[in-house]
Each structure stands twice: as structure tokens, then as C-alpha cells.
Amino acid sequence: MIAPLIFEDLQLAAAAPHRFSLEVPAHRTLAIVGEEDSGLEALGAYALALSSPPHGRVLVYGEEIATMARRAALAFRRRVGYLPAGDGLLQNLSLRDNVGLPLRFGSDLPDRDIDGRLQVMLAAARLSRAAHLRPARANEELRRRAALARALAFDPQLVLLDRPFDGLTNRAAAELLALARGGESAEGSRRTVFITGQDLPGILLNRIESRYRLVDGALERED
Amino acid sequence: MTAPISTAGRAVTRWLSQLGALARFFGNTVFAWRSLPGAGRRVAGRVFVNQIWFTAVQAIPLVIVLAGILSFLLINQAVRELGRINSTELIGTLMVVAIVRELGPLLTALIVAGRSGTAIAAELATNQVMGEVEALEGMGIDPLHYLVLPRFGGAIVSVFGLIILFDLVAILAGLVAASANDMNSLRYFEIVLRSLTLRDTWLTVGKGLVFGVIIGTVPSFHGLGVRRAATEVPIAASRAVVTSTVGIFLVSALFVALG
Structure with a gap:
């Protein structure tokens, strides 16, 4: 089964010395943390082709949105849940x-x-x-x-959350994560959840199956 | 030696590039109508109605006051002065050419550009700065569909409607001015209607549409053109109103030259 979200040879900033590749497996919650200026906050936008990385590509459900025609890209994005930093509410x-x-x-x-x-x-x-x-x-x-x-x-089966827990209480953060995961099934959570941020609340660490830290453009496993 | 030419060349290139981007934005906005999804039409329709409410309905008192005062003063003076040389017939030409055909569309467009054009640019720039435009794209909603198209249509309908209102109020205010100077009402209407040709009507309609297009396009273009800094919002609003005003005057001059 193809991973719902795949980063291939991705470079986050033109000056970053390393690149990384990563697969986010289905029914799992995966988080990447890193410094504010690491370029981490752009991962969600790269995945949805809202902006382009200096190098590399992102596949969502095996397809690269960046290569799609505009209307097709807009329609495809509806299959992905995206929570941008700062909420983006009208x-x-x-x-x-x-x-x-x-x-x-x-x-x-x-x-x-x-x-x-x-x-x-x-x-x-x-x-x-x-x-x-x-x-x-x-x-x-x-x-x-x-x-x-x-x-x-x-x-959606895939949810991208950018800094979703900043400024929230542990209780609220736990509730939001549970809502994003959409319940549990035999395979894991009903949805695949990808989180980026500077830090994660301690209470959530055992509910996030895979955790990485971005250092100089490369990923280091934390869990 | 070549530095001033180089600087001027860069400025012209930048200006042409902006003009090209504006033209492309206008084209994308017009063609966005075709790709607007059926369900989206209902939502965009509500934004369209809100835009008309803000741009046209709320501007009605201002347009009535301006049109009334301008026309009253102009016709009042004209009846007095032209009466002295037995040429009161000319108030028809004055009313039709000066007010209905030229000042009506021009002043109305300037009112809307100053009032709503600024608001549209500031609103869309804020949408951009707050990340709302990116969020819309992320949800699969084209910002052209949700943000630009309803404002574009709303501006055209509003400018067009307000120009008609301006001209009607101006004609009625002219009647009051004429009556105040002992001119018979029927005589006034006879003079004005005799001066009004089909060509004047089409010119007014044409101006209304073109001015509406300018006000519907330029503020949205500048509003969505900002990056992510809040300080760009007032700059976008200022650029929108300046560009719209220049465009309105240029088009007005073009209509005169072609007419």
C-alpha cells in the first residue's frame, strides 16, 4: 500500500546543507519538530503545492499536485485536510x-x-x-x-497540521489530536496525520507514533 | 552617461510588466466565471450581493447629495447667465454633455474608487497577510472564485447603477434650479430631452461598464499582490485608489477623444 504522503529528496531552504526523504505511513500520526527558521512550516504548503521547495518533490496519495492543472489541483486538495499555522479563518x-x-x-x-x-x-x-x-x-x-x-x-484520509498546538492547554491539544486522528481502527488511527511544529506537548508524545527533529535540513528520529 | 537611460528603461519595463500582470489578472478573473462550480455559485452569489450592498446601496446618499448639489449649482448659474443673452436653450446641452455624459460617470466612478476600491484592496490584502488566501487554496477553493469574481461583478453592477442614479438626480436637481429661476418645468424637460441623443446614452452605458471593470479589477489586483507583511495593506489600498483614479481619467479622456 502506497504511503499517503511522501517527501522525496526535499530541501527546505536554499542554504540548507542536507536534504531528506520521508514516507508518512497510512493510519499513523507522524510529527516533525524543528527551529522556527528551519523552513519546516512550509512542508504542508509544499505537500499541497501552495508553494514550491528549492529542491525535491512531494507525493500525496502517490500523485504530485504541483504537476496538475489548476482545476485538478484545487479538486485534489479537497481530499486532504490542511490546518495552516495561524488558523487562516476568514x-x-x-x-x-x-x-x-x-x-x-x-x-x-x-x-x-x-x-x-x-x-x-x-x-x-x-x-x-x-x-x-x-x-x-x-x-x-x-x-x-x-x-x-x-x-x-x-x-479526508490525510490531515496536515502546521503548529496545531501552539498556545493551547494540554487538554485542548489532546482533544484536537484525537479529533484529527478520527478514532481508532485495527490498523491504527482512522486518518493519517502529519504534524509540524517547534515543539509538541509532553502529554501527546505517546499518542504520536513517529517523531522526528529537523536539524540542518536533515531528519533525526526522536522516538 | 547611460545611467539615466538605463534607469528610465527599468522603470518603463517595470511599468509594462505591472500592466501585463494586471491584464492577465483581468483575463483570469473573467474566465474564472466558466470554472466556478455550481455549488460555489450560490456562495459567490451571496458575496456578490454583499458587495452590491456595500458598494452601491450604502453609497446612494452620497451620490444623491453630490449629484443634487452639483447639478443645482451648475444649472442655477447657467439659467441666470444664459438668460441674459436669451440662450437658455443651451442648458440642455450643458446638462447632457457636462453632467449626464461626462461628470456623472466620472464623479460616480471616483466616489466608488475612493470608497469601495480602497476597501476591497485593504480587505483582500488583509486576507492575504492573515493567510486566509492560502487557506482557501488549501481547501480547494480558488480565491478568484470566492474573493475576486463577486467583487468584480459587484463593482460593475454598482458603478453602472450609481451612474444612472447620479444622472437622474442631476436632471431632477436641474429642474429645481430651473424652476427657482422661473423656468417652466415642461420647457426644462423639453430642452433636456431634445439634447439627449441615443449616442449619449450609449456613451454613458459604455463608461459605466468600463469604469466598473477598472474598479472591479485594480483593487483586487493590488490587494492580492501583497506578500505577508501587515505594512503592505495600506500601501496596497493607496496603490489601488491611485491606479484606479488614473485609469478612470485616462478612459474618460479616451471616450472624449473617440467620441
């Missing part, structure tokens, strides 16, 4: 509308079905009571929950 929409936006824009489901799915997602992300708030009125935890719920709108 400030002029409520948390509810932010979560529902990808469904309303990218699916042909009737409004009634979308509303139903939205209720389930808001409840799962513990957002039901705060869903009416605009991002500017919500605290960081609520915004992160909304951004993750939005990333999971299409129930």
Missing part, C-alpha cells in the same frame, strides 16, 4: 460559516445535508455554543478548533 465569517465554507463551495450536497453535517462537526469540535462568534471574538482554542473542523469538512 474574519468576516462566523466560526460556523468558516467550517461550512468548503462544503458549501465544493460539494453539491443540498443545504439541509450540509447543515446536518455541520452540526455534527461543530459538536465533535466542541464548538456548538461558540459557532456564532466571528474569529476576532473567539479565543485561540476556539479558533484552532474551528480551523481543524474546517480542515476535516470532507472527512
